[in-house]
Amino acid sequence: xxxxxxxxxxxxxxxxxxxxxYTFLLLSLxxxxxxxxTWIAWRTDTVDRAGVALHLSPRxxxxxxxxxxxxxxxxxxxxxxxxxLRPALRPAVDLTPxxxxxxxxxxxxxxxxxxxxxxxxxxxxxxGVEVHSLKASxxxxxxxxEMHGRVRRLEVR
Amino acid sequence: xxxxLVAELxxxxxxxxxxxxxxxxxxxxxxxxxxxxRIHAVGITDSAGAGLILLGLLFHTTSWDTAVRLVLILLxxxxxxxxxxxxxxxxxxxxxVHVWREGERRR
Amino acid sequence: xxxxxxxxxxxxxxLIATALAITRLRALYEATMLTALFSLVSASLFVLLDAVDVxxxxxxxxxxISTVLFLGVLALTRSREAVTPRHRLWPAGFVVLxxxxxxxxxxxxxxxxxxxxxxxxxxxxxxxxxEESQHDIGIPNTVTSVLASYRGYDTLGxxxxxxxxxxxxxxxxxxxxxxxEHLVHRELILADYRIxxxxxxxxxxxxxxxxxxxxxxxxxxxGGGFQAGVIFASGFVLYALVFGLxxxxxxxxxxxxxxxxxxxxxxxxxxxxxxxxxxxxxxxYNSLNPGDPEVGQHAGILLVETAIGITVAAVMAAVFFSxxxxxxxx
Amino acid sequence: MLYAAMVAVLVTMVLALARAxxxxxxxxxxxxxNMFGTKTVLFVAVLGFLVGEPEFLDIGLLYALVNxxxxxxxxxxxxxxxxxxxxxxxxxx
Numbered sequence: 001x002x003x004x005x006x007x008x009x010x011x012x013x014x015x016x017x018x019x020x021x022y023t024f025l026l027l028s029l030x031x032x033x034x035x036x037x038t039w040i041a042w043r044t045d046t047v048d049r050a051g052v053a054l055h056l057s058p059r060x061x062x063x064x065x066x067x068x069x070x071x072x073x074x075x076x077x078x079x080x081x082x083x084x085l086r087p088a089l090r091p092a093v094d095l096t097p098x099x100x101x102x103x104x105x106x107x108x109x110x111x112x113x114x115x116x117x118x119x120x121x122x123x124x125x126x127x128g129v130e131v132h133s134l135k136a137s138x139x140x141x142x143x144x145x146e147m148h149g150r151v152r153r154l155e156v157r
Numbered sequence: 158x159x160x161x162l163v164a165e166l167x168x169x170x171x172x173x174x175x176x177x178x179x180x181x182x183x184x185x186x187x188x189x190x191x192x193x194x195r196i197h198a199v200g201i202t203d204s205a206g207a208g209l210i211l212l213g214l215l216f217h218t219t220s221w222d223t224a225v226r227l228v229l230i231l232l233x234x235x236x237x238x239x240x241x242x243x244x245x246x247x248x249x250x251x252x253x254v255h256v257w258r259e260g261e262r263r264r
Numbered sequence: 265x266x267x268x269x270x271x272x273x274x275x276x277x278x279l280i281a282t283a284l285a286i287t288r289l290r291a292l293y294e295a296t297m298l299t300a301l302f303s304l305v306s307a308s309l310f311v312l313l314d315a316v317d318v319x320x321x322x323x324x325x326x327x328x329i330s331t332v333l334f335l336g337v338l339a340l341t342r343s344r345e346a347v348t349p350r351h352r353l354w355p356a357g358f359v360v361l362x363x364x365x366x367x368x369x370x371x372x373x374x375x376x377x378x379x380x381x382x383x384x385x386x387x388x389x390x391x392x393x394x395e396e397s398q399h400d401i402g403i404p405n406t407v408t409s410v411l412a413s414y415r416g417y418d419t420l421g422x423x424x425x426x427x428x429x430x431x432x433x434x435x436x437x438x439x440x441x442x443x444x445e446h447l448v449h450r451e452l453i454l455a456d457y458r459i460x461x462x463x464x465x466x467x468x469x470x471x472x473x474x475x476x477x478x479x480x481x482x483x484x485x486x487g488g489g490f491q492a493g494v495i496f497a498s499g500f501v502l503y504a505l506v507f508g509l510x511x512x513x514x515x516x517x518x519x520x521x522x523x524x525x526x527x528x529x530x531x532x533x534x535x536x537x538x539x540x541x542x543x544x545x546x547x548x549y550n551s552l553n554p555g556d557p558e559v560g561q562h563a564g565i566l567l568v569e570t571a572i573g574i575t576v577a578a579v580m581a582a583v584f585f586s587x588x589x590x591x592x593x594x
Numbered sequence: 595m596l597y598a599a600m601v602a603v604l605v606t607m608v609l610a611l612a613r614a615x616x617x618x619x620x621x622x623x624x625x626x627x628n629m630f631g632t633k634t635v636l637f638v639a640v641l642g643f644l645v646g647e648p649e650f651l652d653i654g655l656l657y658a659l660v661n662x663x664x665x666x667x668x669x670x671x672x673x674x675x676x677x678x679x680x681x682x683x684x685x686x687x
Contacts, residue, residue, distance in 0.1 A: 474655070
């Protein structure tokens with residue numbers, strides 16, 4: 001039941017903001033859509049047992065704002081490399097630990113790493129995220145764990 | 158100053174900054190020495206460039222429908238963009254695409 | 265030169281450059297990627313020309329499905345183009361030059377770009393569609409009224425073409441031999457890619473909802489049955505790509521797909537037959553609700569678009585399954 | 595500023611195209627084409643505002659979703675080549 005709500009509520013929101021026509025006909029078609037898609041999603045869950053659900057933490061918007069700031073700063077740094085006459089690129093590959101994160105948090109963490117220019121997640125498993133970066137200090141920053149901590153705090157509810 | 162003028166100004170600044178990032182990424186895609194470093198360049202256009210341009214458009218509109226779609230596009234790009242690049246990088250890594258180190262010939 | 269001309273010219277230049285690059289490449293995977301790019305550029309051009317519905321279709325079909333199908337085909341054959349011996353290039357070159365020359369000669373007869381006095385613009389039927397569709401049919405998107413109501417016959421024909429093509433492909437490919445075990449070991453199993461798996465899982469329902477949104481809002485904006493069907497199929501293909509064909513088949517069994525293919529066509533024809541039983545002409549939706557023709561039109565268009573969506577989605581998914589099923593087993 | 599953003603996007607499209615032509619290899623091309631796809635989203639969005647018809651954003655939304663499927667498809671389906679060469683004798687030069 002909780003599973004269904006977690007899935008259906010975002011989908012319902014998606015339909016409502018997209019639609020913009022709140023007539024009886026379109027709302028009932030929307031309800032029909034939600035029934036069909038939820039049913040298909042339920043079937044996929046029994047097939048792949050991936051057990052992924054959108055845990056929308058109330059802290060998520062705050063995290064996204066912080067991430068946006070990081071992305072902006074990193075973009076400025078990489079852009080300066082792009083435009084400098086002799087780009088000082090010292091690529092490095094190293095592992096940054098994930099600790100005992102849930103799978104979804106690992107994904108958020110790895111994608112945040114990729115989203116920030118200058119760092120890129122290569123592989124993800126329980127040992128950690130293998131990161132490729134334009135300079136070694138970027139990986140050091142990740143290993144220091146600020147982003148990791150913020151992603152961790154998204155889990156706490 | 159009226160609110161709409163401020164919105165116009167903010168939108169202009171965001172669009173200009175976004176355009177700058179977008180071009181930077183494109184130039185980086187050509188200038189950087191190997192596949193992995195180029196991904197970082199693409200990262201600038203896809204995250205900062207796209208984000209700023211979409212935000213700029215968001216300040217440019219007064220219609221609710223349009224604003225919703227801009228936000229949705231932004232959300233989907235945040236979701237799919239890094240996933241696609243990560244998948245690419247992981248597949249390239251698995252295929253043994255060489256990681257360029259400083260001082261090597263560009264490829 | 266106005267900005268729009270400039271944008272048109274630059275997009276056309278990109279388009280031609282892409283086409284030339286596609287012909288030059290011998291590595292067919294790369295060429296297929298460039299055809300996807302070709303679709304992106306031409307869709308942008310359609311947007312620029314204000315043909316929003318066409319752009320929508322091009323985006324959905326060209327990028328979402330045909331790339332995937334091409335790749336599925338390449339997975340069955342080999343991915344490098346054979347080198348044609350030089351002496352055999354001459355006749356081909358002659359034919360190409362002849363055909364190209366004829367086309368360029370014919371271009372002189374085309375109206376100039378953006379001309380207002382072309383037959384398309386000047387013919388009274390254009391006026392009729394644009395002016396009277398609001399009164400006759402009462403939905404904002406004239407493209408949808410033309411496609412589903414005024415020219416319902418044509419659209420039925422198109423649907424039957426898709427149906428026939430789908431059946432033909434399935435007859436050729438449906439009985440797939442299982443892939444040989446030793447060939448599978450180097451395959452990329454995306455379900456092991458944690459991020460791709462999680463994000464695809466989250467994204468898939470949204471793609472499906474978006475497909476339904478496109479289907480049901482064709483009256484108001486760009487969209488309709490064809491696009492919706494393709495988007496639905498591509499959402500499903502995403503699932504099959506990540507979680508394997510067997511998984512996708514468990515979610516939506518092949519037999520169900522095979523039933524859905526004719527179901528759409530039958531629904532379309534059924535609407536027409538119902539019109540006749542109610543005393544109207546074939547596909548004359550007014551007869552669905554003689555009191556208020558607009559309601560009848562609305563219902564008829566909705567049903568017909570749904571019918572298109574069902575068949576297109578089922579055909580696309582089934583065709584992908586049968587191509588991929590020859591190799592992709594997991 | 596809309597025009598400036600538009601020009602930036604178009605120029606970057608050309609740059610991405612250059613990388614897609616040059617390669618080298620499959621991955622650089624996919625990378626460039628993936629980037630071209632996201633630029634198309636921006637192009638369509640900005641164009642919608644220039645023309646004054648923001649309904650175009652539906653197309654942008656569609657691109658953002660479909661481009662992802664295409665990239666995943668390439669990654670999933672491009673690994674058969676060597677199989678043919680190593681695995682069976684039916685590959686003639």
